[in-house]
Amino acid sequence: MNHINKRSPKGAFQFILLTISIAMKPVALAILFLTTLLATSKSSNSGLPLPIYPLQPLTGSGHEHHLHGISCQSWRLGVETNNIQGWKTVPLSCEAYVGHYMLGHLYRQDSKVVTNEAALYAEGLNLTKDGKDVWVFDIDETTLSNLPYYAEHGFGAEPYNSTLFDAWVDTGKAPALPESLKLYKKLLSLGFKIVFLTGRLEKRREITVTNLKSVGYHTWEKLILKSSNDSGTALAIKSSKRKELEAQGYKILGNMGDQWSDILGNNAGQRTFKLPDPMYYIS
Amino acid sequence: MNHINKRSPKGAFQFILLTISIAMKPVALAILFLTTLLATSKSSNSGLPLPIYPLQPLTGSGHEHHLHGISCQSWRLGVETNNIQGWKTVPLSCEAYVGHYMLGHLYRQDSKVVTNEAALYAEGLNLTKDGKDVWVFDIDETTLSNLPYYAEHGFGAEPYNSTLFDAWVDTGKAPALPESLKLYKKLLSLGFKIVFLTGRLEKRREITVTNLKSVGYHTWEKLILKSSNDSGTALAIKSSKRKELEAQGYKILGNMGDQWSDILGNNAGQRTFKLPDPMYYIS
Known part of the structure; x- marks a missing residue:
């Protein structure tokens, strides 16, 4: 329980829900979604350095350096289409x-x-x-x-x-x-x-x-x-x-x-x- | 000036802005973006049947039929990765x-x-x-x-x-x-x-x-x-x-x-x- 727990005490709970959600029970997914939203707002309130963002392009200047000005959404498309090759890790900002x-x-x-x-x-x-x-x-x-x-x-x-x-x-x-x-x-x-x-x-x-x-x-x-x-x-x-x-x-x-x-x-x-x-x- | 104009009197203006925006002047793009937002809110106020939606998955039941329950966003990824082949037209709902x-x-x-x-x-x-x-x-x-x-x-x-x-x-x-x-x-x-x-x-x-x-x-x-x-x-x-x-x-x-x-x-x-x-x- 590495990254997630560092960020929020809700990490362990999210992980358990993840395991359930893989079996894709709609109810569990809905709870996961709500919990994630909750965790996000908590994180921003407490000012933790790495809150979990909602699924949308990250375009703040702090993120642009590693990605040469592109969003994580465009990075993902580049990866899925095999245009971006040979990468070692997901960009930290993504x-x-x-x-x-x-x-x-x-x-x-x-x-x-x-x-x-x-x-x-x-x-x-x-x-x-x-x-x-x-x-x-x-x-x-x-x-x-x-x-x-x-x-x-x-x-x-x-x-x-x-x-x-x-x-x-x-x-x-x-x-x-x-x-x-x-x-x-x-x-x-x-x-x-x-x-x-x-x-x-x-x-x-x-x-x-x-x-x-x-x-x-x-x-x-x-x-x-x-x-x-x-x-x-x-x-x-x-x-x-x-x-x-x-x-x-x-x-x-x-x-x-x-x-x-x-x-x-x-x-x-x-x-x-x-x-x-x-x-x-x-x- | 077919589809866009049918929808909103702003269509012609949007189209002109599109032509400018292709040369990618940031200012024109910003105006285009604002105009689009404006057109969207106007359309929903006037109850036109085909307002232009913001860029996000369409998951309403009215859209699911043609796409067998998948969103336009997932359809696009399927197309870009060559998983969806031989399609004749963009699904109407997309x-x-x-x-x-x-x-x-x-x-x-x-x-x-x-x-x-x-x-x-x-x-x-x-x-x-x-x-x-x-x-x-x-x-x-x-x-x-x-x-x-x-x-x-x-x-x-x-x-x-x-x-x-x-x-x-x-x-x-x-x-x-x-x-x-x-x-x-x-x-x-x-x-x-x-x-x-x-x-x-x-x-x-x-x-x-x-x-x-x-x-x-x-x-x-x-x-x-x-x-x-x-x-x-x-x-x-x-x-x-x-x-x-x-x-x-x-x-x-x-x-x-x-x-x-x-x-x-x-x-x-x-x-x-x-x-x-x-x-x-x-x-």
Whole structure:
């Protein structure tokens, strides 16, 4: 409970509500929203240095330096469209903006747009039903959410700490992304074979299986993890794994990830889908 | 003066201000902003059916039907990330949202993020200076703006009318996109050769040359238009033109467009940049 608690005693409460809200109970969300508003007004009254701002562009001069005069809203679009590449952390001045985005309605809405389009596309395909029609899903921020971790680590504004992040992964407690889980079930019902392709290491296979199953991903054709002798960028490794997959006769009809490195490169799939993720960038 | 004027007698005034604002004088923008606010409050007082809304998600039940429950803001992100493909018109319920986006600060900001990243990338390259280092620009909504036309035609919510649009192009009065013009000048100063690659037909070469020169694009290596025997999608045609270009020894180091069909396909360029355009989609 790092950043949030430093700012406001309401942080712990918000975090609990976050966990509930991931299951997307509308009532919990409404309470979260109200609590956030409350926390905001309290923070400004008490003059704390980092109140949580409502979701809107930050254009004060104090913020412009790090972003060369652009707003966090425009920064996020730049990131989502792959115009801004290779960034290491969320700009410090956008931490609160990204936090509000991730905890609010918009992240869920933006995800839903993507999975809706994916479902429409999938329904329109004529599957061969030979067991080779594949949909590829990335795992982190695509099927499982690490938001409970990132909510404690500046929503990507803190430098990445692999020790802490791996410890979180090893708890096996990442919730499902609700819109992705819905799509996963739809794809299974249509006859797709599911392949999970992740940058997680092979040594995390067991905890990953446990985590996936515990939140509703009960079956798949393959779970492909990164082996200790894979080297290069995520883009190169994932391209190579997809090439192997198609060499085995699988047809990648859909491919969904939160990173452009999930969906660019060779054998990308007949159609690709980019889920939102303003918290980190993987090459 | 179609949609805007129907709504409010202030429409004509707004349109004049729009034309001025494209040259991006801060004072004109401030006046435009105030006028828009004024027009909005007047519209709601007089109970007109289509007031221009401030830039925010439309989530009223009246809007949800066409968008399957998603907001215009999420729709726009879906479009910009190429998750939503092949759409014919802006959803009617998003006309006012897109209008405000295009006329307000955000479109300019979002464009600036892209051209800033492009400039940073370009500055970091070691050019061979053999006259073969090329930057490819699309024309419409990339170097020239058709916003004065679209402001009169529902910002993309009206079905595309080629007769009317061609008549507008033939006036040769499209203003420059100010951030793109700035980037163009920077690229020239760095030693790039500029290639314009457009879906405009060869028969519009002369008016296109006149228009480009009149707004500040004074020089280029090639202006490649669509010839009468080019067939297929824009993506296929542009890919093929780029392939010819590289066969001639040019190296496409950067490629910028407002459509994904400008920057996907073969010989796309060493790095590509996607400018915002929520008004239309070209395959």
